[in-house]
Amino acid sequence: MNDDTMKAQLLCVADSNWVLGHWYTVCMLNGRELTDFTSMAGIAEDKLGHTRALFRFMEEYYELPEYQLEFGRAVDQVHNMELLDAPPQGWADFILTLYLADVAIWQVENAVRDTDVAPVKNLLTKFGEEAYFHQLCIDGWLKALDDAERDDLKAALPGRLELALQWFDEPELKARFSELVFNKLAPIIDLSDAELAALPAGDRTSAWDALRRRPEGSAMPPRLWEAVVPTSEDALIARRPLAVSVDDNIDLFVKVRKDETEPQF
Amino acid sequence: MVVEAAKVEAAVGKVLDPHINVPLTEMGMLSNVEVSDCGDVDVSLVFPCLGCPAFTMLKENVKQQVQRVEGVDNVRVKVDWEASWDRSMMSERAKEYAAKSGYRI
């Protein structure tokens, strides 16, 4: 794998984890009990942590300006998976999509792990060690679905699965992914042979950008992008991570202090 | 003035892991110290969790402590991407301390 291919692949997993992390943060309050909240908060932290660790590493390794990957790209330069473009339609669709995304991302991370670049191997292995526990959680959520939710999951499966399968360029990864998914889901939603046969094969219908693993020229919807990298000035200040403010010695509260005529409390 | 690496290490040991409250050195998180003749110090850290929300805070705390060491001019704190942290890198003392605070390592 040459360096440019590896860079594109790393961006595919970093950016997909980035959006996936935001799925957790945005949906966290839909949890049903305390352990749901702590788990979703924890997984969100891990996924965004994976993203940022890769961003920081890549900025060093590829000699990019600091924070360029996080704040310096346009939406059509982001390599996020299309599977996460459309928001969850309900609890079952949410859990299903988390599951498909996690398993798909690990398939690719695991493949990219086979490299001589030691830091990449280390980082991706570490992602896997943490994703192990994410998948343990998702397993629990899948098993805990009630009858109505299992029907919802069955209904959501063809659409989500199609996008998940399209993400794979490598036939062997795609085949292994299908196998893992069917083994996991078949006992939960009781798929008949006819239903299995009718599931999408993930054939691509439009021109494909192999570097970004997305349909050519496509990008995540504006509302999702705004959640990931807010553009409004106030949102920017609120969401600018500590990592940036500490390094740049930016005073996060300078806006409040600027106007001395304001009443003091 | 030559900076003593041992003093830099001791300075890093003044920073505590915010979760278990033991020195970073006992957590096995100090991966390397490089000292130049002109007082530049490079400290490399390795982290147990990649999502660690204290990532930058710890880097900043280490920088502050090392800056106080005699003869130190510039301090750079980096992540050692080559290293990979493992629980076996923790000292026995740190594990015992963690157990006393209700953490099984």
Place this chain on the structure above:
Amino acid sequence: MSAPQQQPDQPQDIECPWCDSKNTELLSAYGPSVAEMQYKCLDCGQGFGWMKWERRLPEA
């Protein structure tokens, strides 16, 4: 709707840091920090955090 419960893949024989018993039960997959799972000791009744630095990988 319950969150993850005991499963076959889950780490087994987690030791209580207070009394060293292995008679323990998972309470929550994540605790106050991402690095820990919360357990309860069925012998001494105390809760504790188990640091999940297991080095296990998902199925691939």
